[in-house]
Amino acid sequence: MTAHEIAVIPGDGIGREVVPAAVDVLEATDLEFEFTYADAGDHVRDETGEALPRETYDLAASADATLFGAAGETAADVILPLRAAVDSFVNVRPAKAYPGVDALRPETDLVFLRENTEGVYSGHEDRLSDDLSTLTRVVTDSASEQLAEFACEFVETRGADGFTVAHKANVMRETDGRFRDAVLAVADERGVETDEVLMDAFATHVCLDPAQFDIVVCPNLAGDVLSDLAAGLVGGLGLLPSANVGPERGLFEPVHGTAPDIAGEGVANPAATILSAAMCLEFLGCEEGAAVREAVEDVLESGPRTPDLGGDATTEDVTAAVVDRL
Numbered sequence: 001m002t003a004h005e006i007a008v009i010p011g012d013g014i015g016r017e018v019v020p021a022a023v024d025v026l027e028a029t030d031l032e033f034e035f036t037y038a039d040a041g042d043h044v045r046d047e048t049g050e051a052l053p054r055e056t057y058d059l060a061a062s063a064d065a066t067l068f069g070a071a072g073e074t075a076a077d078v079i080l081p082l083r084a085a086v087d088s089f090v091n092v093r094p095a096k097a098y099p100g101v102d103a104l105r106p107e108t109d110l111v112f113l114r115e116n117t118e119g120v121y122s123g124h125e126d127r128l129s130d131d132l133s134t135l136t137r138v139v140t141d142s143a144s145e146q147l148a149e150f151a152c153e154f155v156e157t158r159g160a161d162g163f164t165v166a167h168k169a170n171v172m173r174e175t176d177g178r179f180r181d182a183v184l185a186v187a188d189e190r191g192v193e194t195d196e197v198l199m200d201a202f203a204t205h206v207c208l209d210p211a212q213f214d215i216v217v218c219p220n221l222a223g224d225v226l227s228d229l230a231a232g233l234v235g236g237l238g239l240l241p242s243a244n245v246g247p248e249r250g251l252f253e254p255v256h257g258t259a260p261d262i263a264g265e266g267v268a269n270p271a272a273t274i275l276s277a278a279m280c281l282e283f284l285g286c287e288e289g290a291a292v293r294e295a296v297e298d299v300l301e302s303g304p305r306t307p308d309l310g311g312d313a314t315t316e317d318v319t320a321a322v323v324d325r326l
């Protein structure tokens with residue numbers, strides 16, 4: 001069996017606590033891995049002037065998959081190029097309430113498919129005067145269609161009924177209009193059922209009745225904001241994993257940031273990052289992904305739990321329990 005080459009980029013803050021936890025869990029499977037560590041983030045910028053060293057970018061661009069933690073102030077300088085390094089066009093963000101976790105909405109079981117290359121995150125910002133700054137929003141048919149193709153396959157693999165497109169095409173008629181039309185046209189051609197919702201209305205509906213949604217396809221910024229909102233429904237950011245999927249490679253990271261309020265205390269919840277590692281295994285075609293996910297779900301149900309979930313366990317306690325279940 002050839003080893004899977006995994007680039008490991010812990011980054012800053014709790015990234016340095018939860019990424020090693022996920023590596024421990026991967027090592028506890030029967031699979032062969034070759035882990036290569038690389039650095040990025042605020043602490044690298046402070047030392048060298050540059051948050052994302054060329055070697056780190058190149059490693060992500062050549063590894064089978066990358067496991068990333070989080071970066072602080074330099075998040076945009078680190079994560080946006082790293083997502084580009086793996087040609088990732090979609091960010092898959094499941095938001096699921098787990099048995100045993102005190103969730104605002106225990107019936108929540110959603111997956112956001114977030115456009116990952118353009119929208120308002122494409123970097124075209126300008127300061128035109130002391131008073132005026134502008135941002136150019138980029139939407140292409142090609143990126144929207146690529147996302148929609150992925151969404152259609154995702155619906156089929158999951159055995160879902162279809163997907164919902166969240167947008168704001170009533171106001172951003174040109175850009176979100178193009179996004180909506182392109183996504184719906186692909187779904188129509190492939191015979192996948194869809195419905196649409198205005199993204200502001202979605203924010204209300206998902207709080208009141210999350211069970212009406214399953215797979216939600218959305219533009220970049222909307223996916224970022226709405227998935228954090230969904231994190232609030234299921235018990236917090238410590239639970240949300242994500243997969244940045246490209247045609248050949250992927251980058252797997254928790255949705256959360258560096259959590260400066262708890263960094264260094266050893267109490268960060270590793271679940272989001274271990275679940276991201278499970279998504280990595282699934283991406284690599286390894287059935288062990290399901291076993292890792294089940295082990296995490298088991299520990300969430302029976303404990304030990306970190307303080308964000310009302311427990312008093314450490315990151316290491318939870319990681320050891322997951323390894324033990326595996």
Ligand code: NAI
Nearest residue numbers: 070071072073075237238256257258259261262268269308
């Ligand atoms: P955050 O996600 O770091 O923290 C928000 C809240 O959730 C904090 O109270 C934190 O303690 C809690 N939290 C997050 N993850 C947790 C975990 N695994 N276990 C327990 N509690 C957890 O978001 P915030 O505070 O807005 O940002 C902090 C820094 O992280 C900023 O510098 C920001 O730029 C960066 N950031 C980086 C991201 C990335 O690298 N992808 C994503 C989001 C933020």
Ligand code: MG
Nearest residue numbers: 224225228255
């Ligand atoms: Mg975010």
